[in-house]
Every structure is written in structure tokens, then in C-alpha cells.
Amino acid sequence: MRLTSLLPDGEPNCMALKLRQMLILLDCGLGQEQLYAMPVREGGLTETHKNVAELAAVTATTSKQTNATNNKRPNSTVSNAEQTDLRQDWASFLKSSTASFQPNKKKARTGDGAGVPETRLEGESGLGSGSGSGAGSASASANSPSAKGTSPTASRDYMFKLPDFSGIDLKSIDVVLISNYNHILALPYLTEFTDFQGRIFATEPTIEFGRQLMTEFVSFFGTAVASSPHEAIDRKKLVARSGAGLYPAYTLADIKACIDKIQAVRFREHITLYGSLKLTAHSAGYCLGSSNWLVQIGTENIAFVSSSSTQSNLHPDLFDGTLLEHASTVVAADLCPKGSTTYDSGMNDICANVARTIARKGHVLIPCTISGFLFDLLEDIHLHLNRMGLVSQVQYSFVSPVADTALQYSNILAEWMAPRKQEMVYLPEAPLLHGLLLEKGAAKNYKSVHGAFSSDLKHPCIVFGGHPTLRSGPMVNLLHMWGRNSNNSIIFIEPRVDVPASLEPYEGLEISQSICPLDIRLSIDQLVEVMNKYRHAKHVLVPRSATSSTLADGTAELSDAKGTTSTSAIRWSSYKVGESIQLDMGSLYETVLLSEELAKGIYPQAFGNTSYAAVAGSLSIYNNQMQLEPASVTGRQVLALYTQRQLRGVMNLQNLLAGLVAIGVVDPEVTESGPDKDETGSTLPEIKVEFELAGRRSCIIVREDETIVKCDESVRPLLREPILKCFQTL
Known part of the structure; x- marks a missing residue:
């Protein structure tokens, strides 16, 4: 067995598992750390059809601005030279697409409601040109808290870091297993940009929420070229030139084609492929449909434990540890960083901050995706405000291009929820609180901050949505509108977000800022506890960040409270990005099938209550399946030399x-x-x-x-x- 991590620890998962003749991709996440080095998108999407001089000016201007930003953030993952080259490639790509499509001139549109003032940048056209994206990002005046280093002609094209597929023959990938929708964003690149021909498996909620997350991703970070037909542009040429591994966003057509290739599975459903490969999904307890995978080939059983949670008071189905009873090797990924606050403590801080803001008639911004523990967060906030007597004063708003779909779909997934939530379906009652709030009008959803949001705005308001990096989406607009009022507050709840980097482009913010990450993933201490409970795995692989040191024999000393090291029961090892970990599975026996022709010539002899027969033949292996067939004349001569009598x-x-x-x-x-x-x-x-x-x-x-x-x-x-x-x- 060989395991290779294709993305750094802290980014969404993507791992390549080589098991005998099988190549399995575990998750397909998209690295987004480089977003912090990109400019904030305001005023909608960049126009695609410009002349060569304008594109060159955009490239030069953006390079200088990015240099200034990177000098302030020395830890940026994208170098200045790389960004310049990539933007030149992307500019050439956009220019080449103009030959097939006529320019779409978009009319300027201004804000149309109380509470959303018109803000402009010189040379731009006011609040949200829209450009078909649904992102609803606002422009900003020179005196507003706009992005540092942006200009009227600054490029809004975003590039994303894919997993490092350079050492993998993508055509040879047999299976892709997706654990949850947080690790699926790079999948369209694999299915639509490469020669991938394998099978993809995920649970139904993972597929649907993954579709919504991809759609939101394109809305926030795509370009006008997203509306162009797939066949008109050969993006593989751009991918080939992009040596740094950064890619432009895919299109809505790519999303549909990708989703159509995924096969839905249910918890504990057994799938058999290629003869001897068996796959089983088990509940991970992290989000709706999140799954851990048990991979079986012959006598080798490998458990992939990704983004799992043992938190029992949330809405997803509970963590199912039975897969560990059958696993000889466990690959643990996406663990909670050491020193993270507990979920209950973080929830208490959020509820307290929200209540204080609502009491002083301020707005609350919570940048997050419309999925996951947002549903539990909403319930806890609502109950807390109810106890404080503030619930009648507040309005809940969900702002996202997919808010309506996500909220409606989540309430029909009771079978994927915890038992206490499943029981509510038979009352009948919506298992998640937002269903009731939407029905009563206490909560509303919007595609963007334009139009209905402005006219419906109620003071005070709690707004959920936008991209947590604050580089695009409705939170950019709302920060420009409400960022100078100290009565308002913004609360960061996503554990992966670099908050200082997110706020870096914004100047003059007086809005109250709170960092209360809600992280329900397994910590290294919880993982050790779970492994000790089942004690069946002989080898456990964890990220390098979860270890304090690596010993000479390759075993790891964990950074848990006890500094756990390898024992006679469990051997711990670590992995890091770009490093292949080779493990000897130690299998002594394999299952072999007898061909029909060979079986006809076998005559068992009775020995008491048991019958035995000597079997000799030629062994063949195909698709991980071993079969004994009658030996040829030469084969029989060879076998005769090694035949021994058995008593x-x-x-x-x-x-x-x-x-x-x-x-x-x-x-x-x-x-x-x-x-x-x-x-x-x-x-x-x-x-x-x-x-x-x-x-x-x-x-x-x-x-x-x-x-x-x-x-x-x-x-x-x-x-x-x-x-x-x-x-x-x-």
C-alpha cells in the first residue's frame, strides 16, 4: 500500500491510495489559500471582451498591486512572478475566446432600496453590475473601506491551486471516494479538464450540497467566460501552460457534467468493483451525508476517516465506528488543529456576541456557507435570543446564489440526520429550525444583496452567507455599508479561515470583530480515544501536524495530551504533502477462485467428517482477482517437481x-x-x-x-x- 497526500495539511483533503493494482483518490478538495493574495472583487464580474491593450494594462496594474499586497503578507502562497505569468496566460486565453463570442455590454445598475447606498469606483458603474454571476459584490468609493491596491481597471480573475497531480497518471485512477461536500470543489477539474475515466462515489447529500457549493464557487469567483460553451475553448492548453498549478474557475456546464458522473451510495451499502474491490460508506457524524470509507481488497481492509465528529448534540447522523472493527489500517485526515476551542465554548461566545449586537440595534454578519453546522448555530442563536427577550426584534437573512435550494433541500434529508431529528419528521415537524422560521417570515433567503434584500431589510438583522475569505460575495458589499458602524459586528465561525488575511484589504473598519471558530472535527486526543476503544487497526496514519516528532523507525510521537507513541496494538505514522508513505500490509493469505474446467477434475477424499482434495494449476491475476486454471503440459511438469504427499x-x-x-x-x-x-x-x-x-x-x-x-x-x-x-x- 502507498499513500500520497496531494494538498497541504489545513487545506481540503486529496490523497492518492495505491493498493495492489488499484489507484484510489480519497477526496478531491480545492486549495484556496492563494485567495488571500488576490484583490477583492467589487462591482460584479470582470468583462471578458476587452482589447489587447486593456488586458495588458490590467495585467501590469494587477502585478504591481499584488506585489504590494504580497510584501505585506510574506506568507502568501503565490509569488509575484507566478501571478504575473498566470494572469498573462489567462488574459491571452480570454482574448482568444473573443473570436467566437460577441461582447455583452451590461447596463449599470444602482442600489434600489433603503439601507443600500450607491457606491462607485471611478470608471465603474455602481452597485453590482451583476454580470450574470449572482455574486452581488459592490463597488466602493475612494473614501469607503475598499480593497487595498485595487483600481478601476484591476483584474477580478481568480486562480486556484489544484491538488498536485503531477506524479499521477490521471487516466489510471480507478475510483474517487468523496467523504463530504467540503472536499469536492476540485472534482470538475479532474473530470472535465483531464482524461479521467474512473468511477466516483458519494452519498446523496454530498452530491447535492457539493453541486450547490460548486455553483456558489462559480458565482463568486468565476468570470464572464463561464457562460461560454465548453467546446469553444480548449482550457487544457491553459492548464498545460500553468506550471504553478493554478487554474481559473470552471463553468456551470462543467458542474453539471461532473455531477452526472457521480454514483450515489447509502450508508453501509456494499459496492463491489473489479472483482475483489469492496467499498462501504459509514456515517462520519460531521455534516449531512458525511461518510468514512472502508476499502477492502482480499484480506486488506483500509478505513479512510475524514472530517469526522463525535459531537452528539448536532443534526447529522452519529459517528459510526464499526468500520474500525474491520480495518487493519486507518488513514485519518482533516483533524482539528491542536489548541482549538471546544464547540460548546465557541457556541456560547457566538450567542453572547450576537445578543450584545442585537441589544444595541446593530447588524450581525456571519460569513459562512449555507450548510453544515449553520443549521445548529441558527437554533442555538434563536434559543439564546428568545431567553434574552430579543428574538422578536431580529430578522435572519440568508444571502447566497444557492440559499433557497440549500435551505429547502436540507429539511428533506431526515434519514441522514441524528435519531432525535428523524423523529421530528413523524410529528410532523420540520427537523431543522430554519424551515419553521422561513414559514413564519422570521427568516428570508436572497440570491444577492440587490433588490429584495434592500426593501425587506429590518433593523437589526443577522446575515448568513458569502465566502468566508471576504474576497467576493455579499459580505463584501455589506462590509462597505456597515463596516464603519461600531454597533455592528462580524463573527468568523469557519475554522479554516485566516481572519487577519481576510480583513487585510479593508481599511477603516470600526465594526466589532469576533473570532469564534466552530470546529467539530476529531482532535488528535479524540482520535486516540476512538482508536483505543476499537483497538483493531494495527497501523494508523495521521497528518504530520498532529505529531510532535518522528522516531528513527518511522513511528510517530503524537501531540496529544499523553504524547502517544506506537504500541504493540497500534503503530502510528505520519504523512505530509508530496511524500509517499509505503506500508507492508503483511497479508499471508489470498482468496483464489477455481476455474470451472479445473473444478470438474477435483475429487475430494473423505477423512472422517471432512473431505479434502489436492489442487494444482496455473495461477492468473486480472482486476485484482486470482484464479486457478488447468496447467499446460509444461506447467504440469513443473508442478510435478514440487508435488508432495499430504497425510x-x-x-x-x-x-x-x-x-x-x-x-x-x-x-x-x-x-x-x-x-x-x-x-x-x-x-x-x-x-x-x-x-x-x-x-x-x-x-x-x-x-x-x-x-x-x-x-x-x-x-x-x-x-x-x-x-x-x-x-x-x-
């Missing part, structure tokens, strides 16, 4: 004594003894026959399941025939 039966004492007398043994001594301990410590009754033959003292010990001969080597050939007569030859 079966129970030793008959009288026949043995008669045989010994026949070869000249006189007065053998027979002693029957009670149970005695053997080498393994078990007790067995035995009969001992002692005699002298050819001047050498010898002994034969007869037990129920074995016969032991103790004699000189010169005497052993003489004892052969008397012993063979007591058994049948197979």
Missing part, C-alpha cells in the same frame, strides 16, 4: 505397534499420560511410545491433532513405513 487421518496405536514390531522393535514401552502443557501453554492428553531401534533410543508421541517423532536422523528412514501405514495419503 490425513488419526494415528491408530495398534497399527503403529504392529508396524514397529515388523521392523524389529522389541517390547516398546507405551505410556498414557494426562493433560500436559505444550509449547503454547495449552494442555493436551498424549500417548508416548518409547523403544530402541538400531541401537538408538527413539520416541513417538501421539496426540489428538499431531504426531511427534523424536529419533536420530539415521533411524528416521526406518520409521517412515510404519507411520505412513497409519494414515491415508492425499
